[in-house]
Amino acid sequence: MRTPVLALATIALLAASAASAADQALRDKAAAAGLKALPDELQQPKDNPITAEKIALGKMLFFDPRLSASGLISCNTCHNLGTGGDDNLPTSVGHGWQKGPRNAPTVFNAVFNKAQFWDGRAEDLKAQAKGPIQAGVEMANEPDQVMKTLNSMPEYVERFTDAFSGEAQPVSFDNTAKAIEAFEVTLVTPGAPFDKFMAGDDAAMTEEQKTGLELFVDRGCTACHSGVNLGGQSYFPFGLIKRPGADILPLEDKGRFQVTQSVSDEYVFRASPLRNIALTAPYFHSGIVWNLKQAVAVMGTAQLGTEINDAEAGKITAFLHALTGEIPVIEYPIMPVETDSTPRPRL
Amino acid sequence: MRTPVLALATIALLAASAASAADQALRDKAAAAGLKALPDELQQPKDNPITAEKIALGKMLFFDPRLSASGLISCNTCHNLGTGGDDNLPTSVGHGWQKGPRNAPTVFNAVFNKAQFWDGRAEDLKAQAKGPIQAGVEMANEPDQVMKTLNSMPEYVERFTDAFSGEAQPVSFDNTAKAIEAFEVTLVTPGAPFDKFMAGDDAAMTEEQKTGLELFVDRGCTACHSGVNLGGQSYFPFGLIKRPGADILPLEDKGRFQVTQSVSDEYVFRASPLRNIALTAPYFHSGIVWNLKQAVAVMGTAQLGTEINDAEAGKITAFLHALTGEIPVIEYPIMPVETDSTPRPRL
Secondary structure, three states, rough: OOOOHHHHHHHHHHHHHHHHHHHHHHHHHHHOOOOOOOOOOOOOOOOOOOOHHHHHHHHHHHHHHHOOOOOOOOOOHHEEOOOOOOOOOOOOHHHOOOOOOOOOOOOOOOOOOOEEEEEEOOOOHHHHHHHHHHHHOOOOHHHHHHHHHHOOHHHHHHHHHHOOOOOOOOHHHHHHHHHHHHHHHOOOOOOOHHHHHHHOHHHHHHHHHHHHHHHHHHHHHOOOOEEEOOOOOOOOEEEOOHHHHHHOOOOOOEEEEEEEOOOOOOOOOEOOOOHHHHHOOEOOOOOEEOHHHHHHHHHHHHHHHHOOHHHHHHHHHHHHHHOOOOOOOOOOOOOOOOOOOOOOOOO | OOOOOOHHHHHHHHHHHHHHHHHHEEEEEEEEOOOOOOOOOOOOOOOOOOOHHHHHHHHHHOOHHHHHHOOOOHHHHHEEEEOOEEEEOOOEOHHHHHEOOOOOOOOHHHHHHOEOOOOOOOOOHHHHHHHHHOOOOOOOOOHHHHHHHHHHHHHHHHHHHHOOOOOOOOOHHHHHHHOOOOOHHOOOOOOHHHHHHHHHHHHHHHHHHHHHHHHHHHHHHHHHHHHHHOOOOOOEEEOOOOOOOOOOOOOOEEEEEHHHOOOHHEHHHHHEEOOOOHHOOOOOOOOOOOOHHHHHHHHHHHHHHOOOOOHHHHHHHHHHHHHOOOOOOOOOOOOOOOOOOOOOOOO
């Protein structure tokens, strides 16, 4: 029997509709679980109106190693914009080759996190920016010294004056942080398959990724990993159900307890934002797990009290790859030249 | 008495002609002393035809910290393209925060140097590129390990295959160096006032810079600092006439003697190329002098046996500022993502 061409087309159309209906149901389910697509417009941070001048200045500062005592370490050293916005090290290495206590989180889409750092101790990006510049194990500098450095270079003074026009003291440590925040607000990664899918493009994710998304919701991952960043919104004990071994959860780092001194915050950390997670191994605050599928399995045991088997972890991992967006094109900044009054490197 | 307008115009024209004639004489004098403008076309290095694919791959490699054992240090760490192509440190800092023995030369226009390194031990940029990757005090890596790293990332394998198509083993340490050389060939800085002046634009240099150029020739600086790079062409004892103090010329670094083992090469170094010298303090192989005018004065005493007074040094320094060209616009590369088989950082 020959099937008429028209009937074949109808069958194909019905099948497509069925797929589309299933995809729409999945989209609705993801949205109901709190997952959100990346917004189209730039975020406007608190008390820091974004301007082109501020962004350009912030980019320079972000890449300028002279913000560090040594003159060798820039924001980009640990938040490398060419390797996922982090350093791909277990924990970061800073001044004097000291090893920092925690894995560097990505700077991409960080503006969507409720607070910054693994323990949320900085309320926003401008507060965050001041931390590593001063941390002894990171850039090991002091605000006074940063001001001397920036004031020693006429081009920086001019750029601060333009970016913060009308202010009595445009070159300031606060404004340094605000300019860096302005640049970081632009560090978003649109166009991830997940975002395209949520916008109605059924073909943007593979079937495996869709199954992974379904599992991600059904297994309860969305309880912690929700919002635009699929995480970064609130704090949870690492080992909610079962505490992982001391390799993954070192006993000496009590997480948010160090911020609040509240016993209930022992081993509490900010749920990791998951956008571009495929680019930012190794994982967890301890940076001990390099394999994403393994990290998914650890989460099942530690946070959900369920064994996520290898096939399921593979599907969830496939979905996590659908969170990789387009890294913004950055023109490498030409930084101002030093003068006789620029403080010398302190190595 | 009123001077007719026409007569005034004639006087102005005559004055301009006189200035122009003097400028042309200075131009001829500079050329006769061996100073050359930057050529318009890209240089073609030996045994390494430049292609767009090779340049793009080389840029990635230049910025990739995973060429180092630690995963933290890239070519750009010490040859920062945003700060004059060097690190603005006395001597560079590498693996384990070790201090290297010499000041990092700029990578800009390095293709015009006769040989690379302060002692000329690498005959070209591809030979040079292999040095720091393997030096224990710099990137501290081994060729085998670099190959494992690059082969672990499919995008790198694909890019090497495209850039070195037809070769039996496109991913190789030799080709890594060749790709970096191809990128570095593009790191030239056209448009310096000196180049514009040499091309006939009398107004490109100030009168002070012109006087400085005249002094630069008359005092004999051009004996060592000639060619396109105003240096980088041959080797001279530091302290040809009078050896500087051990702060500027540390006794333990015997320069080219370490390459040739010839006593006549003790404290012999490659004459510094002077393009963009205003961007690359501190000066000399020891990186001990931060002030350019002071460096000029040291050269007078040590190399020429003459005291260059403060006013003259100021004029020569003004001329040296006319050697600052346009830094090329570089789009920061997005580097390939690591895989399970990528060697882990060795900190």
